[in-house]
Amino acid sequence: MPNRTEELDRLVDKIINSPHGTxxxxxxxxxxxxxxxxxxxxxxxxxxxxxxxxxxxxxxxxxxxxxxxxxxxGHTEALQKEAELVDRDLRIIEMTYQLIKKNRNSK
Known part of the structure; x- marks a missing residue:
């Protein structure tokens, strides 16, 4: 008489390898x-x-x-240089204007 484990293994194997779809x-x-x-x-x-x-x-x-x-x-560097030149020119003009005004007042 087969023991219960063998019988259970046989049944599981039968279910797994069954040709009929469940x-x-x-x-x-x-x-x-x-x-x-x-x-x-x-x-x-x-x-x-x-x-x-x-x-x-x-x-x-x-x-x-x-x-x-x-x-x-590429233009940003050139723009920065242009701004620096304009700033320098404005300072020169301001200094020149102040010197002219000072010389005019001293006369």
């Missing part, structure tokens, strides 16, 4: 197929959608600004 095996197969579909199709679509959304909201505006304002980047 509700549980059909549900498990459906879950596996859904998981495969989710990983191979839906997840790839979601990643692509996220990438497109990120690109449109973040990358494209930054690229546009970079392309738009890069030509002006």
């Amino acid at each position: 509700e549980a095996s059909k549900t498990l197969e459906e879950i596996e197929n859904n998981q495969s579909y989710i990983l191979n199709v839906q997840l790839k679509k979601l990643v692509r959608l996220h990438d497109d959304s990120f690109k449109n909201k973040c990358v494209s505006p930054v690229t546009y600004m970079l392309e738009k304002y890069t030509p002006y980047m």
Whole structure:
């Protein structure tokens, strides 16, 4: 007489290797197929959608600004030098005006 453990192992093996589908095996197969579909199709679509959304909201505006304002980047140094020259010229004019005014008052 087989003992209970052997009989239980035989029954489990019969259920696992059964050629007939049970509700549980059909549900498990459906879950596996859904998981495969989710990983191979839906997840790839979601990643692509996220990438497109990120690109449109973040990358494209930054690229546009970079392309738009890069030509002006070199001009900032020249603009700074021009401002310094204008400032120097204004100081010279102010000093000259003050000297003229001082000489005129002293006469």
